[in-house]
Amino acid sequence: MPNNSALIFGYNNYTKEIVKNVKNEYSSVTIYSLDEKDMENEEYNIEHFDLSEDWDNIEQSVDIDNSIAFCILEDTAENIFLVISLRSTYKDLTIIAVASHKENANKLLMAGANKVIPLVETTADIITNMLESPISNQVLHDILYEKSDLKIAQIKIGKESHIKDEEIVNIDWSHYNGIIVLSVMHKDMSSEFIYSSKAKRHVIEEDDVLVVVGFEEDIKAFENKIGSKRYVNWSHWSW
Amino acid sequence: MFSRLIIDAAYALQTSKSYQSRKQFFKNLLDNNKYKYKKYVDIFMMTLIFFSVAVLIREVKYPLHDYLFYFNSYVISIIFFIEYILRFWIHSSMSAIIVNRAEHDSLLSREVRLMRAFKKIARVKASYIFSLTAIIDLLAVLPFFHELRLLRLFILFRVFKLFRYANSFQTLTSVLATKKFEFFTLAIFASIVIFVSSVLIYVMEANNPSSPVNTLFDAVYWSIVTISTVGYGDVTPITSEGRAVAMIVIIAGIAVLAFTTSLVVSAFTEKLDEIREVKTIEDITKIKHLYLVCGYENVAKDVVAKLIKRYNSVIILDEDEGRVEEAKKDGFTALNYDPGQVESYKKLRINMQTQVKGVLCLRESDVANVYSALTIRSLHKDVPILSLLIEESNRKKLQYAGIDTIVYPQELIGLITKELVGKPVAFEVVHELRSEDSNVHIRELAVTQRIIDNFSTVGELGNKKFRIVLLGISKKDTGHFYFNPLDETFIENGDFLLVIGNKHFIKEFELYLHKKVKNA
Incomplete structure (x- = not known):
């Protein structure tokens, strides 16, 4: 795991949910709040911060270059200011922000966030899918959030991979039992559905990432067969 | 003896299912605007009226063919007379009045006073006979006596009958009546x-x-x-x-x-506003399936837009006039009704069982959502209700109010962040699949008997030819999802195929599945 600390800026309803879901992924999770009163909270390790450029206190306690920041301040203007402040100081820091609307999400992206979750649109998408495509929604939900045995994995093509330098159209995926390859992400970060016209003629290169769905055992077998491993690298994420 | 006979006959009519259903049928046909066949009767009657007037106009300068003359004088008049008699019949129930009188008197342990029942019947029926619309109906029958030339002018009364069949005329008179x-x-x-x-x-x-x-x-x-x-x-x-x-x-x-x-x-x-509201409600009653959205705030705006984009009918109820106006400006059907009041649904005249696909309580207040959900649950115990949850501590209250699906946005954000930090590429791929704007979609294809007749196993489907991934099959009996099924797997009527691919290819594939390959 490249990021060893999670820094959550803002203490509100989202904080608890984020902490619950990411605490096992990081060696430390620190919450920063603008309100000094929150530091009295005994449940979480909460520290005070302000929106000045002075990040010395934080730098002393965590390795900021190997961290991921979640900006979830409730005030949109403050949240944007926080993202700009962090990005101007730390060029390589991975920043994930939560925005109320798409309009604010665009501003946060412009401010330098790597990924923004627009709350209203995301919730509306989920509700619409629940109503209109209940089965596919449930299946994708279970796969994505690992509620069933099915898993979705990213597999990076390594130097020694057997399928390197082969055209996608020539690979017989049915040869790899139990897994379904959904898409391929090229080195230039563009992602293509495996059967799309563009991807069809694509020659698999080193560092391409395949997105596959399958059971754990089958994914492992697939990794072994093609000679590649699961992989996450947040440094790639710069929209 | 005579009164006993009449009371028995009244009870027999009141309890006769076939008599009551026939009466209800004619009541619907002539008086119930919600009844789907009424409009055909209205159109038929209006055609007769216009035909009658056309004949009258032609008759002024040109001789009429006999068949036209007899059709106009006799056939149309007889049809109108039958309609008059039917309206007289359905206007009130004589048997019900007699039965009520009999029950009332026997409760008081006294002789049944049939005379009082007859007087009431006479009063009730007279109120119909002397109503303006009934008088017009009767005058419209008079051209039957065509020998009296003056009576032929009564054909023009048939034009007044149009008021009965065209709702806009009724609206006009009701508006003018207020002044x-x-x-x-x-x-x-x-x-x-x-x-x-x-x-x-x-x-x-x-x-x-x-x-x-x-x-x-x-x-x-x-x-x-x-x-x-x-x-x-x-x-x-x-x-x-x-x-x-x-x-x-x-x-x-x-x-x-x-x-x-x-x-x-x-x-x-x-x-x-009232006319518009009445028109809106009339339109709503004609919708076969709809989503009822309670509250028009941030998430609701987006959900409604997305549902409409997928060709769904959506009705918004909100007690706040400003939000209702906003919804109307956005081009949606919205009514300024409080979703927490039973009265609102009575005014709406919708059938919760057959019309409502789901109720979405999307106010950004748990109190308001619980209130709306409880009101709807009190009206119908099975209609699916989905609600937003704003404070996790209120989850149990929402469940207790009978909400079937709870969406807690904070929880979603937590799950999404977990996925984002663990598998960013996979997350984006799944996000793309769910998005309406992307070219690659995931779709649920229902397996019908027609498909089964042609394709019995997964291998026969030939989805790869269409560049489509068959992610799996959801079985109808167990609801279990079979991922990446083997070619030999049997498919059954009622199953769902989960396919991923370009939306145009999916459409082609779906058409192909429904083709009668074997019989062709």
Whole structure:
């Protein structure tokens, strides 16, 4: 795991949910709040911060270059200011922000966030899918959030991979039992559905990432067969 | 003995299912605007009316064919008479009045007073016979007696029957009826002006041999033509006194016209919202399947837009007038009804069981959502309800209110962040699949008997030819999802195939599945 600390800026309803879901992924999770009163909270390790450029206190306690920041301040203007402040100081820091609307999400992206979750649109998408495509929604939900045995994995093509330098159209995926390859992400970060016209003629290169769905055992077998491993690298994420 | 016979007959009719269902059928056919076949009856009757009037007009200058004449005089009249009798029948139930009287009297342990029941029946039926619409209906039948030439003019009464069949006429009369008092005042004023001016002009002009006003009828005709500001000019005063009267009548005429116009306009302005609301509700009752959205705030706006994009009908209820206006401006059907009040749903006249696909409580307040959900649950125990949850601590309250699906946005954000930090590429891929804007979609294809007739196993489907990934099959019996099924797997009627691919290819694949390959 490249990021060893999670820094959550803002203490509100989202904080608890984020902490619950990411605490096992990081060696430390620190919450920063603008309100000094929150530091009295005994449940979480909460520290005070302000929106000045002075990040010395934080730098002393965590390795900021190997961290991921979640900006979830409730005030949109403050949240944007926080993202700009962090990005101007730390060029390589991975920043994930939560925005109320798409309009604010665009501003946060412009401010330098790597990924923004627009709350209203995301919730509306989920509700619409629940109503209109209940089965596919449930299946994708279970796969994505690992509620069933099915898993979705990213597999990076390594130097020694057997399928390197082969055209996608020539690979017989049915040869790899139990897994379904959904898409391929090229080195230039563009992602293509495996059967799309563009991807069809694509020659698999080193560092391409395949997105596959399958059971754990089958994914492992697939990794072994093609000679590649699961992989996450947040440094790639710069929209 | 006689009264016993009548009471028995009344009970027999009241308890006869076939009699009651027949009566209800005609009631729906003639009076129930929600009944789907009523419009055909209306159209048929309107066609007969227009045909009748056309015959009358043609008859003025040209001889009629016998068959046209008999059709117009007898067939149409008989149809209208049958309609009159049916309306007389369905207007009230004689048997119900007799049964009520019998039960009332036997409860008080006394002899059944049938005479009172008959009096009530006579009163109730007379109220129908002497109603304006019934009188028009009856007069429209009179051309049957075509030998009396004057009675043939009663064909024109058939035109008045149009009021019965066209809802907009009814709306117009109901709007104008709200200004009954003002119109009455105007009529009195206009009558006085016409009366006074007619007498005056007659007095001033009738003795002048060169004046066109010779009789009182000429004077009344001139007054009405002038006061209405029409002024044909065929009858004009020639004396100075007569012209002075004319000037006063012209000024009074402008006042009458202005008053009439303002009355009509104000009646419509005041009733406009109500008319629109009635129209909206009428339209809603005709929708087969709809989503009911309670509250129009941030998430609701997006959900409604997305559901409409997928060709769903959505009705928004919100007690806040501002939000309802906003929804209307956004192009959606919205009503300023409180979703927490039973009365709102009664006014809506929707069938929760058959019409409502789901209720979405999307207010950003748990209190409001619980209130709406409980109200809906009290009306129908099975309608699916989805609600937003704002505070995790309120989850149990929402469950207790009978909400089937709870969406807690904070929880979603937590799950998404977990996925984002663990598998960013996979997350984006799944996000793309769910998004309506992307080219690659995930779709649920329902397996029908027609598909089974042609394809019995997964291998036979040939999805790869269409560049489509078959992610799995959801079985109808167990609801279990079989990922990446083997080619030998059997598919069954009612299963769902989960396919991923370009939306155009999916469409082609779906069409291919429904083709009768084997029979062709």
